[in-house]
Amino acid sequence: xxxxxxxxxxxxxxxxxxxxxxxxxxxxxxxxxxxxxxxxxxxxxxxxxxxxxxxxxxxxxxxxxxxxxxxxxxxxxxxxxxxxxxxxxxxxxxxxxxxxxxxxxxxxxxxxxxxxxxxxxxxxxxxxxxxxxxxxxxxxxxxxxxxxxxxxxxxxxxxxxxxxxxxxxxxxxxxxxxxxxxxxxxxxxxxxxxxxxxxxxxxxxxxxxxxxxxxxxxxxxxxxxxxxxxxxxxxxxxxxxxxxxxxxxxxxxxxxxxxxxxxxxxxxxxxxxxxxxxxxxxxxxxxxxxxxxxxxxxxxxxxxxxxxxxxxxxxxxxxxxxxxxxxxxxxxxxxxxxxxxxxxxxxxxxxxxxxxxxxxxxxxxxxxxxxxxxxxxxxxxxxxxxxxxxxxxxxxxxxxxxxxxxxxxxxxxxxxxxxxxx
Amino acid sequence: xxxxxxxxxxxxxxxxxxxxxxxxxxxxxxxxxxxxxxxxxxxxxxxxxxxxxxxxxxxxxxxxxxxxxxxxxxxxxxxxxxxxxxxxxxxxxxxxxxxxxxxxxxxxxxxxxxxxxxxxxxxxxxxxxxxxxxxxxxxxxxxxxxxxxxxxxxxxxxxxxxxxxxxxxxxxxxxxxxxxxxxxxxxxxxxxxxxxxxxxxxxxxxxxxxxxxxxxxxxxxxxxxxxxxxxxxxxxxxxxxxxxxxxxxxxxxxxxxxxxxxxxxxxxxxxxxxxxxxxxxxxxxxxxxxxxxxxxxxxxxxxxxxxxxxxxxxxxxxxxxxxxxxxxxxxxxxxxxxxxxxxxxxxxxxxxxxxxxxxxxxxxxxxxxxxxxxxxxxxx
Numbered sequence: 001x002x003x004x005x006x007x008x009x010x011x012x013x014x015x016x017x018x019x020x021x022x023x024x025x026x027x028x029x030x031x032x033x034x035x036x037x038x039x040x041x042x043x044x045x046x047x048x049x050x051x052x053x054x055x056x057x058x059x060x061x062x063x064x065x066x067x068x069x070x071x072x073x074x075x076x077x078x079x080x081x082x083x084x085x086x087x088x089x090x091x092x093x094x095x096x097x098x099x100x101x102x103x104x105x106x107x108x109x110x111x112x113x114x115x116x117x118x119x120x121x122x123x124x125x126x127x128x129x130x131x132x133x134x135x136x137x138x139x140x141x142x143x144x145x146x147x148x149x150x151x152x153x154x155x156x157x158x159x160x161x162x163x164x165x166x167x168x169x170x171x172x173x174x175x176x177x178x179x180x181x182x183x184x185x186x187x188x189x190x191x192x193x194x195x196x197x198x199x200x201x202x203x204x205x206x207x208x209x210x211x212x213x214x215x216x217x218x219x220x221x222x223x224x225x226x227x228x229x230x231x232x233x234x235x236x237x238x239x240x241x242x243x244x245x246x247x248x249x250x251x252x253x254x255x256x257x258x259x260x261x262x263x264x265x266x267x268x269x270x271x272x273x274x275x276x277x278x279x280x281x282x283x284x285x286x287x288x289x290x291x292x293x294x295x296x297x298x299x300x301x302x303x304x305x306x307x308x309x310x311x312x313x314x315x316x317x318x319x320x321x322x323x324x325x326x327x328x329x330x331x332x333x334x335x336x337x338x339x340x341x342x343x344x345x346x347x348x349x350x351x352x353x354x355x356x357x358x359x360x361x362x363x364x365x366x367x368x369x370x371x372x373x374x375x376x377x378x379x380x381x382x383x384x385x386x387x388x389x390x391x392x393x394x395x396x397x398x399x400x401x402x403x404x405x406x407x408x409x410x411x412x413x414x415x416x417x418x419x420x421x422x
Numbered sequence: 423x424x425x426x427x428x429x430x431x432x433x434x435x436x437x438x439x440x441x442x443x444x445x446x447x448x449x450x451x452x453x454x455x456x457x458x459x460x461x462x463x464x465x466x467x468x469x470x471x472x473x474x475x476x477x478x479x480x481x482x483x484x485x486x487x488x489x490x491x492x493x494x495x496x497x498x499x500x501x502x503x504x505x506x507x508x509x510x511x512x513x514x515x516x517x518x519x520x521x522x523x524x525x526x527x528x529x530x531x532x533x534x535x536x537x538x539x540x541x542x543x544x545x546x547x548x549x550x551x552x553x554x555x556x557x558x559x560x561x562x563x564x565x566x567x568x569x570x571x572x573x574x575x576x577x578x579x580x581x582x583x584x585x586x587x588x589x590x591x592x593x594x595x596x597x598x599x600x601x602x603x604x605x606x607x608x609x610x611x612x613x614x615x616x617x618x619x620x621x622x623x624x625x626x627x628x629x630x631x632x633x634x635x636x637x638x639x640x641x642x643x644x645x646x647x648x649x650x651x652x653x654x655x656x657x658x659x660x661x662x663x664x665x666x667x668x669x670x671x672x673x674x675x676x677x678x679x680x681x682x683x684x685x686x687x688x689x690x691x692x693x694x695x696x697x698x699x700x701x702x703x704x705x706x707x708x709x710x711x712x713x714x715x716x717x718x719x720x721x722x723x724x725x726x727x728x729x730x731x732x733x734x735x736x737x738x739x740x741x742x743x744x745x746x747x748x749x750x751x752x753x754x755x756x757x758x759x760x761x762x763x764x765x766x767x768x769x770x771x772x773x774x775x776x777x778x779x780x781x782x783x784x785x786x787x788x789x790x791x792x793x794x795x796x797x798x799x800x801x802x
Contacts (some may be wrong), residue, residue: 105766137757144755159552169564329556345527372520372753375491376489376521397492
């Protein structure tokens with residue numbers, strides 16, 4: 001059978017070689033999050049590739065659509081944003097050539113590189129989906145770029161309208177949208193939703209969430225028992241392998257390591273000099289920045305946007321409507337979605353609170369080119385943090401495209417900023 | 423008579439105008455045409471569409487908005503921070519795009535919170551769905567109903583009655599009818615009006631009370647009917663894309679050898695094609711919402727590209743278009759991606775098409791003009 005998800009094969013191969021390098025080169029306890037994370041992700045990807053070979057329908061999904069919701073179908077879930085970003089991370093020369101390919105097609109340079117790569121993969125016939133499902137949030141880039149898949153890729157595009165109102169009314173509306181869109185998806189791929197399977201995936205996610213929350217709490221201690229790399233790998237597991245036992249195991253093992261370090265007061269980089277909070281994203285074009293900060297600057301990244309958003313557990317024991325309501329709450333509280341559909345006030349208040357609770361020395365706000373929905377918050381946040389004496393560095397960059405702000409520039413900026421803190 | 427130096431058209435050159443300065447009504451500022459203007463009118467408010475016309479700086483706004491944001495919105499914020507929009511007595515924002523939506527917070531924290539500014543300005547927010555469905559309509563209908571209550575409360579209005587709403591619908595439908603009539607004179611073989619003048623009319627129309635606008639539009643219509651029309655061999659262009667609130671750009675296009683005989687802009691055809699159809703005397707607010715929600719969309723409506731393309735194809739025939747000029751303000755993802763699709767779709771139909779990016783204010787003039795001239799020369 002033809003391979004309809006070649007980028008996942010590329011990802012799997014890149015993961016294999018990276019994993020091999022880690023196993024062979026790093027000492028046994030070096031960067032455990034990367035070692036464990038890659039192993040777990042690889043295992044799930046192998047399974048997906050196998051299922052794709054067997055002819056299961058390929059369902060593309062936006063990262064803001066919690067992927068575990070797709071487990072009510074026998075399908076191969078493929079995260080469009082994760083595909084590009086993790087190839088950007090793992091391929092030696094990144095995925096810039098794909099960004100150029102879609103730019104030559106006429107896609108504006110200022111849209112999100114998260115979608116650019118998958119659009120180019122589609123243009124290059126590397127991706128063939130049986131359907132794609134997406135919410136209408138978090139950003140203009142999503143709303144603007146996804147129609148490409150319908151009109152150019154000719155893939156059925158199913159849209160769940162995510163209301164820009166973070167309240168009861170919004171949860172009910174989105175719960176209904178989730179139900180409708182999943183039903184539509186089922187029709188598109190010729191399957192009935194298996195809610196029993198969905199409930200199992202949700203319950204597993206509930207348990208995983210609990211572990212994440214514990215790790216998050218441990219990051220409050222000094223020194224932080226969480227290595228910076230954890231944040232990047234955790235983001236990958238969250239959007240690439242949701243609702244799987246492997247994801248659960250990743251957090252379980254990471255929690256054990258964090259607890260050990262906490263008891264021993266050990267810091268991954270040796271000594272913690274600066275405690276930083278990254279309220280937005282890390283670089284995905286080169287995650288070695290995480291290790292550089294830990295080891296060279298003694299700067300802990302206590303968490304980034306993918307690692308501080310926690311929703312209430314989804315009630316799977318009541319009726320379906322309640323379950324969908326909770327699923328909506330989770331979807332609307334998803335990293336970046338929550339901050340996008342809400343006004344800035346809670347985001348700023350949360351950051352100020354986190355700064356105190358986590359004894360942060362500074363904030364680093366990475367303003368991505370594509371994220372217009374965040375383009376007016378950095379200065380407001382900087383001013384709010386200044387009032388409690390916490391400085392913030394703003395770096396404009398592209399999460400996936402190394403050409404906009406290079407790793408060297410980022411390192412230099414952070415280094416200079418850190419010197420003002422010490 | 424011609425429209426040169428016409429007093430109504432001149433209103434579009436500035437932010438303020440004599441009606442605004444002398445009105446007894448509360449002025450309600452808004453960015454996007456997806457808001458229920460008829461409702462403001464029925465509430466005896468004066469709806470005013472926020473523009474950045476004539477402004478060339480964004481220095482003050484650049485402090486709060488990163489450089490990847492839209493220069494039109496940045497420009498309006500710059501003006502607001504200078505106090506140019508201090509005349510507003512109300513401010514409504516909907517989630518039309520990521521740039522303008524965030525003005526809700528910035529106006530709150532930085533514009534209306536300035537030390538020198540003591541007026542209390544109520545702010546409102548409407549959450550508009552991104553797709554066109556029955557459920558979405560239900561959602562927006564509720565939003566508008568709640569908004570009506572908020573307006574009544576904020577401005578101590580006893581009740582905005584159905585009668586008030588129907589009267590306002592009639593005023594607005596008349597306004598749209600007049601704009602359509604003017605547009606019909608624009609697409610003639612010898613257009614009676616240039617693209618720049620049409621844009622001026624549209625901008626002035628959103629800056630004065632609608633009763634005044636209707637009288638002025640009647641007057642202009644008569645002038646146009648009596649005029650000979652523009653005899654030109656210039657290429658007939660359809661202008662599509664991001665907001666244009668400055669005739670510098672349309673003048674640049676028209677001085678390059680084109681005449682803009684139609685458009686697909688929010689200060690243009692997109693805003694006057696559809697009327698409110700009153701289905702019952704009992705629920706005019708629902709009828710207003712229906713028009714708003716189901717009207718010809720802009721790219722923020724994620725699932726409606728086909729209908730927009732269909733409009734373009736029809737308009738190309740109707741207005742005998744020689745070429746389509748797609749433009750976007752830099753960093754406008756919505757129009758940028760919609761334009762990308764149009765470019766391919768129109769090329770497939772052998773329609774000359776050109777896709778450019780620009781800033782909201784006139785910049786990079788020579789480069790733009792060279793490119794536009796080259797495009798026009800290529801049209802046979």
